[in-house]
Amino acid sequence: MRLAQLSIYPLGEPRHGGQLRGAALRDFYRAQGIEVHGLAAMHEDAYRNERRGEDIALPAAWPGWRADLPRFADLQSGACLASEAGAWRRFKAWLDALQPDVIALEQPWLWPAVERWLDARPAQAARPRLVYSSQNIEWRLKRDEVDARQPAQRQAIAEVEALERSLARQADLLIACTDADLAALRDMAGEHAARARFITAPNAIAPFQASPQRAAAMRKRLGRTHWPLFVGSAHPPNASGFWDMLAPSLAFLRPDEQIIVAGGVSHLIRGDRRYQDWSGINEPRLALLGEVTREELSALLYGASVIVLPITTGGGSNLKTAEAIYTGRPVLATPHALRGYGHAGQWPTVHVADTAADFRRVLRDLMDRPPAAEPPAYAAIRARVTWDRTLAALDGTIAALTAAEGAATGPR
Amino acid sequence: MSRLYIDLTTSVRWRRPPVGIVRVEREFARYCLEHEPGSVFCEVDGGGIYRALSARQVREVLDDAWCKAPTAAAPTPVPQAGAPTAPTRTRMQRFFDWLAWWGPRLVPAAVWPLLQDLGRVLVAHHGAWLRHREARRAAAAAAPAATTPTTSPPTPAANDGAIAPGPDDLFFSIGLQWHHGAIHAWRLKRKTGVRVIEACFDTIPIDYPEYAGSARQTFAEHFTLIAHTANMVFAISNTSAEDLRGFYERVGVLRQPPIRTVYLATPDVQADAPIAALDDAERGALAQAGTGFALYVSTFETRKNHRLLLQVWKDLYRERGAACPLLVVVGMFGWGVNDLREEMQASEVFTAGHILMLHDVSDALLGHLYRQCAFTVFPSFYEGWGLAATESLAYGKLALVSDVPALREATQGLCPAMHPLDFPAWRGQIATWLDDAPAREAAEARIRASYVPRHWRDFARDLLAAARSLA
Numbered sequence: 001m002r003l004a005q006l007s008i009y010p011l012g013e014p015r016h017g018g019q020l021r022g023a024a025l026r027d028f029y030r031a032q033g034i035e036v037h038g039l040a041a042m043h044e045d046a047y048r049n050e051r052r053g054e055d056i057a058l059p060a061a062w063p064g065w066r067a068d069l070p071r072f073a074d075l076q077s078g079a080c081l082a083s084e085a086g087a088w089r090r091f092k093a094w095l096d097a098l099q100p101d102v103i104a105l106e107q108p109w110l111w112p113a114v115e116r117w118l119d120a121r122p123a124q125a126a127r128p129r130l131v132y133s134s135q136n137i138e139w140r141l142k143r144d145e146v147d148a149r150q151p152a153q154r155q156a157i158a159e160v161e162a163l164e165r166s167l168a169r170q171a172d173l174l175i176a177c178t179d180a181d182l183a184a185l186r187d188m189a190g191e192h193a194a195r196a197r198f199i200t201a202p203n204a205i206a207p208f209q210a211s212p213q214r215a216a217a218m219r220k221r222l223g224r225t226h227w228p229l230f231v232g233s234a235h236p237p238n239a240s241g242f243w244d245m246l247a248p249s250l251a252f253l254r255p256d257e258q259i260i261v262a263g264g265v266s267h268l269i270r271g272d273r274r275y276q277d278w279s280g281i282n283e284p285r286l287a288l289l290g291e292v293t294r295e296e297l298s299a300l301l302y303g304a305s306v307i308v309l310p311i312t313t314g315g316g317s318n319l320k321t322a323e324a325i326y327t328g329r330p331v332l333a334t335p336h337a338l339r340g341y342g343h344a345g346q347w348p349t350v351h352v353a354d355t356a357a358d359f360r361r362v363l364r365d366l367m368d369r370p371p372a373a374e375p376p377a378y379a380a381i382r383a384r385v386t387w388d389r390t391l392a393a394l395d396g397t398i399a400a401l402t403a404a405e406g407a408a409t410g411p412r
Numbered sequence: 413m414s415r416l417y418i419d420l421t422t423s424v425r426w427r428r429p430p431v432g433i434v435r436v437e438r439e440f441a442r443y444c445l446e447h448e449p450g451s452v453f454c455e456v457d458g459g460g461i462y463r464a465l466s467a468r469q470v471r472e473v474l475d476d477a478w479c480k481a482p483t484a485a486a487p488t489p490v491p492q493a494g495a496p497t498a499p500t501r502t503r504m505q506r507f508f509d510w511l512a513w514w515g516p517r518l519v520p521a522a523v524w525p526l527l528q529d530l531g532r533v534l535v536a537h538h539g540a541w542l543r544h545r546e547a548r549r550a551a552a553a554a555a556p557a558a559t560t561p562t563t564s565p566p567t568p569a570a571n572d573g574a575i576a577p578g579p580d581d582l583f584f585s586i587g588l589q590w591h592h593g594a595i596h597a598w599r600l601k602r603k604t605g606v607r608v609i610e611a612c613f614d615t616i617p618i619d620y621p622e623y624a625g626s627a628r629q630t631f632a633e634h635f636t637l638i639a640h641t642a643n644m645v646f647a648i649s650n651t652s653a654e655d656l657r658g659f660y661e662r663v664g665v666l667r668q669p670p671i672r673t674v675y676l677a678t679p680d681v682q683a684d685a686p687i688a689a690l691d692d693a694e695r696g697a698l699a700q701a702g703t704g705f706a707l708y709v710s711t712f713e714t715r716k717n718h719r720l721l722l723q724v725w726k727d728l729y730r731e732r733g734a735a736c737p738l739l740v741v742v743g744m745f746g747w748g749v750n751d752l753r754e755e756m757q758a759s760e761v762f763t764a765g766h767i768l769m770l771h772d773v774s775d776a777l778l779g780h781l782y783r784q785c786a787f788t789v790f791p792s793f794y795e796g797w798g799l800a801a802t803e804s805l806a807y808g809k810l811a812l813v814s815d816v817p818a819l820r821e822a823t824q825g826l827c828p829a830m831h832p833l834d835f836p837a838w839r840g841q842i843a844t845w846l847d848d849a850p851a852r853e854a855a856e857a858r859i860r861a862s863y864v865p866r867h868w869r870d871f872a873r874d875l876l877a878a879a880r881s882l883a
Contacts, residue, residue, distance in 0.1 A: 248663050251636045251664050360664060364666055
C-alpha cells in the first residue's frame with residue numbers, strides 16, 4: 001500500500017511541532033507496513049536547507065503571495081501549488097507516477113492542489129482514500145493570531161474556514177489532536193461525518209533522556225543547579241502567552257533568579273510591550289538562550305526546577321506539554337496548555353493556574369520548594385505522553401480504509 | 413544587643429557639598445558614631461565586599477571638610493611618623509592627575525569622555541583600595557593587644573576587613589544605593605542573614621520619568637531589589653511610602669517589605685553666621701539680593717517648575733516695571749532645562765535685574781537669604797518630601813507651595829498651597845504676600861508658634877527605633 005504524505009514543511013529533520021507530529025505519523029505508518037512517500041511544498045525561501053529532491057519550492061515570483069497577510073503564507077502555499085504552472089506540473093507528475101492508495105494531508109493547506117488532481121483523474125481510475133491529519137482548527141487559530149477586524153484578514157480567515165470545511169467533507173479519515181478539535185471537525189464535516197472515521201491522537205513525544213555529561217555542562221553554563229524553564233518556538237502567541245501569565249513583571253523573582261528561555265521564542269520575548277514596560281526588572285531575570293540543540297534541550301528540561309507552560313491561545317495540543325510531563329519535573333501550566341492530555345491536571349507533577357496572579361504565585365511557591373524527586377511509579381504517566389501510546393488508536397485504520405470498498409464516497 | 417552596621421559608601425565617595433540623600437546618610441552616621449558605641453562603618457569595594465573603615469577614616473569622612481575637598485580621589489594618606497602632615501598625593505594619584513591634564517590633549521575628543529568614565533571608576537576603586545589597606549593595617553596593629561576569648565562573640569570584621577554581621581545585627585543601607593549597587597546588600601544578607609534597612613526617598617523617576625532622564629528602569633530594578641532585601645524600608649514621608657507600595661503592586665511584588673515613615677530633620681538654621689564671615693562674592697550676592705525678595709531654593713530642573721515663576725515675574729514686571737520685586741533662585745543646574753535657562757536669561761525681567769540666580773551657595777549665605785527674604789516659593793510638580801519648604805519654616809518664613817501631597821505633609825498645613833499649573837492663583841498669592849507686610853508678619857508669627865522642627869538626632873532615634881522594633 002502506497003501512502004502520499006503531503007505537508008508544507010519537510011519532515012526529514014523535524015524540529016517544530018508540526019514537523020514532529022508529521023514525522024511521528026510517517027514512522028507510525030511505516031511501522032504498519034505502509035509504503036510512505038512524502039512531499040512538501042513551501043515558499044522557495046523557506047526550509048532551504050531541509051528540502052529533499054521531490055519537495056517543491058514554490059516560486060517567490062508567484063503573484064498570489066500577500067505581503068499584507070504574512071500569517072497566511074500556509075494558505076497561499078496551497079493556492080500556489082494548485083495554480084502556478086510549474087509547481088502544479090511537478091506535483092501532478094509526482095502523484096501520477098506514485099498512484100497512491102492513500103493521500104494523507106498534514107494540515108489542510110495543500111488540499112486545493114490535491115482536489116484539482118483528484119478532479120483531473122479519469123473517471124474509471126481507482127480513488128485514493130483521503131486522510132486529513134489536523135493539527136488545529138486552523139481558522140480559529142488564525143482568528144486569535146491576527147487582527148480580525150481588518151477586512152483583508154477577515155477575508156483570509158473565511159478562506160481558511162472554507163478550506164477546512166471542504167476537506168472535512170471529503171476526507172475518509174480525520175485525525176485530531178484533541179477531542180474538542182475532533183468535535184469541531186465532525187461539525188464541519190456535516191452529513192459526511194456519518195461516512196467518515198474520526199480519531200483523536202494527542203500530540204506526544206519520542207522518549208528522550210539527558211546524558212549526565214550534558215546535564216553537568218548545562219549546570220556549569222548556567223551557573224546554577226536548577227532553573228525555571230520556558231521552551232517555545234518563534235511563534236508569536238508563545239511570547240504573548242508568556243507575558244499574559246507573567247506580567248506585569250518578573251519582580252516576584254529574586255535578584256539571583258532567572259527564567260531560562262530556550263527556543264525561537266527567545267527572539268520575541270523582548271519585543272513584547274509588557275517586557276519593555278519594566279525592562280529594568282525583567283532583563284536581569286531572564287536568560288534568553290535562543291535555539292538549542294536537542295541534547296541541550298534535554299539537559300535543560302531534566303535540570304528544571306519547574307517547567308512553565310504559559311499557553312493561552314491556539315488549538316490542537318502542545319508538544320511542549322508532553323515533553324514537560326515526560327521529564328517528571330514539576331510543571332506549571334495553564335488549563336489551555338493541557339488540552340488533549342486528559343486529566344493531566346491531576347497528575348502528580350502538574351500544577352495548574354489559570355490567572356496571571358495565580359501563575360506567578362504558584363511559580364514562586366514551586367521555586368521556593370526544595371528540588372523535587374520524581375514521584376513513585378511515574379513510568380506509567382510518562383508512557384501516556386509517548387507517540388506509541390497516543391497513536392495506538394490509529395492502529396490498523398489505514399489498512400481498514402483501503403480494505404473497505406466504498407467506505408467513503410462522494411464526488412471527486 | 414544587636415550591632416549596627418552602616419554603609420558609608422555614599423559619604424566616602426561624595427566630595428562636594430552634600431545633597432539631601434548624602435546628608436541623611438552622613439547625619440545618621442554621625443549620630444551613631446556619637447551615641448551608638450560599637451557601630452561598624454563600612455564601604456563596599458570593587459568586588460562587592462563590604463569592608464570596615466577605621467575609626468580615623470570614619471571621622472575624616474564625616475567631617476565637614478570632607479565635602480569641601482577639591483578632588484574626588486581618596487582621603488588624605490595615613491600620616492607617617494616624622495613625615496610632614498600636609499596632604500600628599502600618592503604616585504598613583506599623581507599619575508591620575510597627569511592623565512587628567514594631558515588626556516584631552518593626547519586622545520581624540522570623541523574618545524575622551526569614555527576614558528574619563530573609565531578613569532573615574534579606576535580612581536574610585538583605587539581610593540577604596542587605599543582605604544581598605546589602611547583599615548587592614550590598623551586592624552593588624554591593634555590585633556596583638558587584643559585577647560582572643562575562647563567563645564568569641566560575633567566580630568564586626570574579619571582579618572581582611574570584610575564585615576561579618578550576624579542575623580541579629582542591623583545593616584543600614586540608606587545612601588545612593590542605585591549608584592553603588594543595592595545587590596551587594598542583598599548578597600550580604602543572603603550570606604549572613606543580617607537584617608537590612610533600606611531607604612525610599614521618592615519614586616519620582618518611576619512615576620514621573622519625564623522629570624528624570626532615563627532613570628525609570630534603573631529605579632524600578634533598584635526598588636524591586638530592595639523589596640527582596642529589606643527587612644524594613646524607611647520612607648521619608650507617607651507620600652513616598654504610599655508611592656512605593658503602589659509601585660510594588662504595579663509590578664507584582666508578591667511580598668512587600670514593611671515600609672515605615674521616618675521624617676527627615678529640618679535643615680539646621682544658620683542663626684548666627686556673621687556677614688563678615690562670607691567671602692567677597694557671597695557678600696556681593698547678598699547685597700544684590702537686598703531684602704523683601706521672594707526666594708526659591710531648589711535644583712534648577714523641569715520638575716521644580718521654575719517656568720511658572722518666570723511667567724509670574726514677567727507679568728509682575730509688565731505691571732510694575734522698576735518696582736517689580738526680586739526673585740532669587742538658588743540651586744545647581746539639573747537636567748533638561750537649557751531652553752528654560754536661555755529663555756529666562758533673555759527675558760526683560762531678568763536683564764532688568766529682577767531675577768537673580770545663585771549657585772554653589774554656602775549654608776551661611778543661604779541662612780542670610782532666608783532671613784532677608786519676604787517669603788519663599790515652592791511650585792514643584794511633585795516631591796517626595798520638600799526639604800527646602802521645611803527649611804523655610806525653620807527660618808520662620810512663609811512658603812507658598814504647590815498642593816502636592818508631600819509638600820502638604822512637610823509644611824504641616826501651615827502654608828498656602830496651590831496647583832502647580834494654576835498661574836492666576838500663584839500670580840495672585842505672590843502679589844498679595846509681597847504687598848501685605850502685616851499679613852506676612854501674622855503668618856510668620858503663626859509659623860513660629862506652631863511649626864515643630866525636627867533635628868537630625870530625632871530622625872536618627874526614630875529610624876533606629878523603627879529598625880529595632882522589627883520582629
